[in-house]
Amino acid sequence: MQRDPNKFWNPYVAGVALGLVLATTYLVMGGGLGASGGSLRMGIAALSLVAPDHVAATPALARAAVAEHPNWLVYELLGVVLGGLVAAYTAGRLKREVLKGPRISTGSRIALALAGGVLMGVAAKITRGCASGQALSGGALLSVGAWIFFMAFFGGAYALAPFVRREWR
Amino acid sequence: MIFPIFPSHELGLVFAVVSGFGFGFVLERAGFGRAQKLVGQFYGYDMSVFKVMFTAVVTAMLVIVVASGVGLTDFRLIADHATSATFVVPFLVGGMLVGMGFVMSGYCPGTSYVAMASGKVDGLVTVLGTIVGQVIWAEVEGRPGFARFHNSTALGSFYLWELLHLPDRAGPAIVAVAVVLMAVGCFIGAEKLERLFASKADPLATAIPGGRPRRFVVAGLVSAALAGVAMLALPTGSRAGTLEVAAISPADLARRVFDAPWSLRVLDLRPLAECAAKRVPGSECIPVDDLPKLRLAEANAAREIVFVGAEDLALPPAAAGYPGKLAILKGGWKAWEAYALTQPAPPAPGAALAEVEDYRFRAGIQSALTGMKAAPPAPPPAASSGGGTKKAGGGGCSG
Numbered sequence: 220m221q222r223d224p225n226k227f228w229n230p231y232v233a234g235v236a237l238g239l240v241l242a243t244t245y246l247v248m249g250g251g252l253g254a255s256g257g258s259l260r261m262g263i264a265a266l267s268l269v270a271p272d273h274v275a276a277t278p279a280l281a282r283a284a285v286a287e288h289p290n291w292l293v294y295e296l297l298g299v300v301l302g303g304l305v306a307a308y309t310a311g312r313l314k315r316e317v318l319k320g321p322r323i324s325t326g327s328r329i330a331l332a333l334a335g336g337v338l339m340g341v342a343a344k345i346t347r348g349c350a351s352g353q354a355l356s357g358g359a360l361l362s363v364g365a366w367i368f369f370m371a372f373f374g375g376a377y378a379l380a381p382f383v384r385r386e387w388r
Numbered sequence: 389m390i391f392p393i394f395p396s397h398e399l400g401l402v403f404a405v406v407s408g409f410g411f412g413f414v415l416e417r418a419g420f421g422r423a424q425k426l427v428g429q430f431y432g433y434d435m436s437v438f439k440v441m442f443t444a445v446v447t448a449m450l451v452i453v454v455a456s457g458v459g460l461t462d463f464r465l466i467a468d469h470a471t472s473a474t475f476v477v478p479f480l481v482g483g484m485l486v487g488m489g490f491v492m493s494g495y496c497p498g499t500s501y502v503a504m505a506s507g508k509v510d511g512l513v514t515v516l517g518t519i520v521g522q523v524i525w526a527e528v529e530g531r532p533g534f535a536r537f538h539n540s541t542a543l544g545s546f547y548l549w550e551l552l553h554l555p556d557r558a559g560p561a562i563v564a565v566a567v568v569l570m571a572v573g574c575f576i577g578a579e580k581l582e583r584l585f586a587s588k589a590d591p592l593a594t595a596i597p598g599g600r601p602r603r604f605v606v607a608g609l610v611s612a613a614l615a616g617v618a619m620l621a622l623p624t625g626s627r628a629g630t631l632e633v634a635a636i637s638p639a640d641l642a643r644r645v646f647d648a649p650w651s652l653r654v655l656d657l658r659p660l661a662e663c664a665a666k667r668v669p670g671s672e673c674i675p676v677d678d679l680p681k682l683r684l685a686e687a688n689a690a691r692e693i694v695f696v697g698a699e700d701l702a703l704p705p706a707a708a709g710y711p712g713k714l715a716i717l718k719g720g721w722k723a724w725e726a727y728a729l730t731q732p733a734p735p736a737p738g739a740a741l742a743e744v745e746d747y748r749f750r751a752g753i754q755s756a757l758t759g760m761k762a763a764p765p766a767p768p769p770a771a772s773s774g775g776g777t778k779k780a781g782g783g784g785c786s787g
């Protein structure tokens with residue numbers, strides 16, 4: 220079979236598929252999907268290896284370290300990685316590389332990816348969820364906060380985009 | 389009502405991997421493991437992020453609205469369970485920062501895992517950055533200045549249909565139809581914008597194929613929306629008129645308040661001052677004269693309503709017409725106080741296992757509600773012949 224790594228699903232079909240995955244998750248678990256909660260749990264696990272006393276002494280860390288739901292989210296992320304791996308492999312997109320525009324060095328791109336990641340990590344904790352946990356899972360259930368997040372998210376991204384154009388174009 | 393299933397912890401974890409797999413697979417196939425395709429949204433050449441996300445939101449919303457309409461589940465129940473409370477200012481500020489992090493890193497936290505899985509080093513770095521950022525904010529969010537911001541402008545669980553003052557039962561379906569109409573409008577706009585940008589001579593702009601809208605998807609969304617409208621006509625719950633009033637014992641109420649608080653709505657009908665002083669955890673203080681204001685006949689039928697009076701209570705007339713289940717606390721507040729707020733007498737040594745269990749449960753409730761720790765039950769006599777009584781005195785209220 221001819222495989223074209225540049226061929227993606229029609230966005231509307233992908234959206235419907237994603238929505239069905241999300242709806243199934245609601246109906247089975249009573250909860251939605253997420254990515255940042257699981258990240259926090261893994262970060263805390265790593266931190267407790269280095270400084271267990273500190274984790275126990277900081278209420279937000281200690282609470283997240285014993286809560287049940289983040290545990291579920293870590294398993295979900297394991298599934299996300301497996302699903303992404305299988306999909307990328309079968310589509311011929313599994314390849315070690317750094318994605319960037321033609322006008323930026325690899326080092327700068329990695330630095331920006333790290334900075335962006337840290338910024339998103341901090342901000343997604345403030346908003347009690349990221350694009351998947353808040354906008355997607357909360358938006359579908361018509362939470363006012365999720366729709367505020369959705370609009371602020373696009374607003375923030377459009378506002379910064381012209382300044383990092385070199386990174387991509 | 390069948391859904392949500394709320395599986396056991398272990399089964400839930402298995403399901404977590406399965407649903408995560410679906411999530412990751414679809415994101416990858418949508419092209420979301422690729423940073424340029426994601427950020428294309430913000431340079432106008434590829435609207436996939438918006439299209440996929442909004443279509444997913446609409447699809448999931450319609451599934452739950454329809455399932456709720458035919459009585460398989462309850463929209464409000466899932467929403468209360470699955471969404472976070474709303475904090476206006478933190479969400480505005482944080483949302484913008486997530487958006488900025490998104491154009492810098494090229495991913496959102498979810499898609500960075502997919503990018504990592506497909507071998508993208510920048511995705512891996514973003515994952516690590518997100519983890520560090522999450523821990524940093526968890527570290528500081530409890531500190532005075534940060535906590536004030538983190539918890540400011542709290543509105544609790546707050547939904548669009550409440551914002552629009554729509555009733556709880558029909559509200560989600562009405563808003564859902566509006567969202568679908570908005571989505572169809574936005575999709576048409578997004579297609580126009582894409583074509584506009586593609587027509588500008590920019591070689592990179594056409595490098596990533598976007599995808600044409602498919603009539604059947606639009607048709608599917610519209611027909612699902614029509615199904616949602618049809619749901620409005622269906623009487624939800626459909627038990628209106630037949631008033632079943634069960635009496636619930638304090639022990640059963642305590643179990644439900646602790647194990648499944650989302651399935652209950654406890655209304656305390658005693659005078660405000662008494663209710664304000666002490667009440668069943670999670671209950672609402674509604675003096676009996678104010679009950680008509682709740683308009684229970686129009687309320688969502690998902691949760692069973694339990695009325696608490698000072699003593700035994702006849703069903704208040706204002707409760708008539710509530711489409712869901714109703715119950716009255718047997719013996720009223722007096723019985724609750726006697727059961728849950730007074731220390732139970734420890735069982736005699738050698739008591740039956742069931743009796744010891746019952747004691748442990750009551751003592752646990754009592755200590756949880758009053759802050760008082762009860763003495764553990766006396767251990768069974770060491771030289772007991774039967775050996776039928778297992779460890780009774782173990783670990784306090786860990787049950």
